[in-house]
Amino acid sequence: xxxxxxxxxxxxxxxxxxxxxxxVYWMHREFRGKDNWxxxxxxxxxxxxxxxxAVVFCLAPSFLGATLRQYDFLLxxxxxxxxxxxxxxxxxxxxxxxxxxxxLGLCSExxxxxxxxxxxxxxxxxxxxxxxxxxxxxxxxxxDSRNIVPAWIASSHREFMARTFRPKxxxxxxxxxxxxxxxxxxxxxxxxxxxxxxxFSLRAGLKVDNRVQPVTDREPGETAAQAALDTFLDxxxxxxxxxxxxxxxxxxxxxxxLHFGMISAQAIVxxxxxxxxxxxxxxxxxxxxxxxxxLSDNFCQYTQEYDKVAGFPEWARRSLERxxxxxxxxxxxxxxxxxAETHDMLWNAAQRQxxxxxxxxxxxxxxxxxxxxxxxxxxxxxxxxxxRLNDRYALDGRETNGYTGIAWSIGGVHDRGWSERPVFGTIxxxxxxxxxxxxxxxxxxxxxxxxxxxxxxxxxxx
DNA sequence: ATCGGCTCGCGCAA
DNA sequence: TGCGCGAAGCCGAT
Numbered sequence: 320x321x322x323x324x325x326x327x328x329x330x331x332x333x334x335x336x337x338x339x340x341x342x343v344y345w346m347h348r349e350f351r352g353k354d355n356w357x358x359x360x361x362x363x364x365x366x367x368x369x370x371x372x373a374v375v376f377c378l379a380p381s382f383l384g385a386t387l388r389q390y391d392f393l394l395x396x397x398x399x400x401x402x403x404x405x406x407x408x409x410x411x412x413x414x415x416x417x418x419x420x421x422x423l424g425l426c427s428e429x430x431x432x433x434x435x436x437x438x439x440x441x442x443x444x445x446x447x448x449x450x451x452x453x454x455x456x457x458x459x460x461x462x463d464s465r466n467i468v469p470a471w472i473a474s475s476h477r478e479f480m481a482r483t484f485r486p487k488x489x490x491x492x493x494x495x496x497x498x499x500x501x502x503x504x505x506x507x508x509x510x511x512x513x514x515x516x517x518x519f520s521l522r523a524g525l526k527v528d529n530r531v532q533p534v535t536d537r538e539p540g541e542t543a544a545q546a547a548l549d550t551f552l553d554x555x556x557x558x559x560x561x562x563x564x565x566x567x568x569x570x571x572x573x574x575x576x577l578h579f580g581m582i583s584a585q586a587i588v589x590x591x592x593x594x595x596x597x598x599x600x601x602x603x604x605x606x607x608x609x610x611x612x613x614l615s616d617n618f619c620q621y622t623q624e625y626d627k628v629a630g631f632p633e634w635a636r637r638s639l640e641r642x643x644x645x646x647x648x649x650x651x652x653x654x655x656x657x658x659a660e661t662h663d664m665l666w667n668a669a670q671r672q673x674x675x676x677x678x679x680x681x682x683x684x685x686x687x688x689x690x691x692x693x694x695x696x697x698x699x700x701x702x703x704x705x706x707r708l709n710d711r712y713a714l715d716g717r718e719t720n721g722y723t724g725i726a727w728s729i730g731g732v733h734d735r736g737w738s739e740r741p742v743f744g745t746i747x748x749x750x751x752x753x754x755x756x757x758x759x760x761x762x763x764x765x766x767x768x769x770x771x772x773x774x775x776x777x778x779x780x781x
Numbered sequence: 782a783t784c785g786g787c788t789c790g791c792g793c794a795a
Numbered sequence: 796t797g798c799g800c801g802a803a804g805c806c807g808a809t
Contacts, residue, residue, distance in 0.1 A: 482801050736788035
């Protein structure tokens with residue numbers, strides 16, 4: 320373990336560890352053993368203290384509308400991570416309940432020298448961290464293992480758009496885009512007996528909506544994530560410039576793995592460099608993987624109401640306000656959207672793709688969200704419905720990317736004004752004619768509307 | 782096929 | 796203070 324974690328990647332709360340005692344790494348955003356700065360930091364501190372280390376995971380019995388689909392993906396992936404941690408002489412302690420309370424309880428059992436944990440700008444995660452810092456007896460170190468450039472280094476404020484953020488990322492890449500150390504077995508074995516749930520008991524205790532079933536065509540976990548990356552780099556990366564055609568297989572399909580932290584974006588960039596890849600396709604991919612992904616953490620970090628109309632920029636709120644009473648061409652209920660029952664087969668196909676596959680093509684996601692704005696009575700409803708559907712069906716729901724992407728579509732976040740028109744005001748407009756200009760709309764509709772309804776979750780069956 | 786206008790405000794040059 | 800320019804577009808003119 321020669322390369323240490325850059326201290327600027329760590330926010331130190333309540334100082335440095337003072338005594339030799341176990342180190343706990345509380346994993347709640349980065350579910351991986353490999354390429355994980357939080358774990359590297361925990362191990363580095365444990366080595367310095369001559370102490371053992373344990374990883375702790377706490378399953379919240381319900382979380383921001385997550386369903387069986389997302390819990391299943393997380394837990395199956397975590398089983399594999401538990402194996403690789405065991406091989407590194409690090410136990411995975413699992414609990415169930417309110418995460419902040421459970422971690423505090425564990426701290427009073429174990430009296431750790433230090434708790435290391437993941438950075439996450441979502442409000443609920445900030446609250447967890449705040450509770451831990453407030454009440455724990457030991458220091459807490461918060462590590463940004465999500466972004467290549469730690470969010471607090473990249474920018475101290477909410478960025479106006481990608482243009483203002485991009486140079487700040489590139490300025491710091493040299494410093495932070497460094498290789499990860501290999502996770503060697505930890506020399507100090509964990510000895511104190513401590514209660515842990517099993518994967519079986521965690522599954523048995525789940526109190527979530529099981530009408531949204533796990534996806535069957537995608538395996539979770541670190542190995543599957545790596546395989547998905549290899550396939551993308553070998554087969555599809557050259558087609559990345561055509562990614563806006565949802566009929567083409569040109570996207571990375573890495574979003575679910577990135578969301579659960581089963582793969583590190585930094586490791587992806589390092590792999591691209593190792594393969595000696597460059598050119599237009601690579602530049603485009605890195606722009607999305609790094610600049611725009613990290614911009615979404617910036618938006619949520621510096622916008623308390625990242626999932627509310629109040630989080631939209633001033634000009635967009637003013638414009639939506641002026642068009643509040645515009646007649647809508649169609650108005651659908653939450654349930655009609657959910658069941659893909661609009662007049663528009665293209666929209667329905669997108670909703671079906673989301674429901675069936677757990678992902679929505681990035682281009683269609685914009686169209687999908689903008690039409691929800693157009694076909695609801697008010698922007699507040701549109702935002703609520705889009706977020707609810709995304710969080711319910713998407714494997715990468717409840718992620719900063721999702722909130723930011725929807726806020727871009729409905730609220731002009733990181734965008735500029737465009738021609739004024741009904742309902743949208745000066746928010747950028749999209750329609751099916753544009754899609755027809757760009758790709759074979761009927762083929763996309765055929766792909767997703769001819770699926771057998773038996774493959775759909777119970778909640779969308781007639 | 783390609784171009785310009787639509788519309789907004791940041792960040793930089795002056 | 797003025798000016799260039801931008802996360803994914805649309806539309807009408809040429």
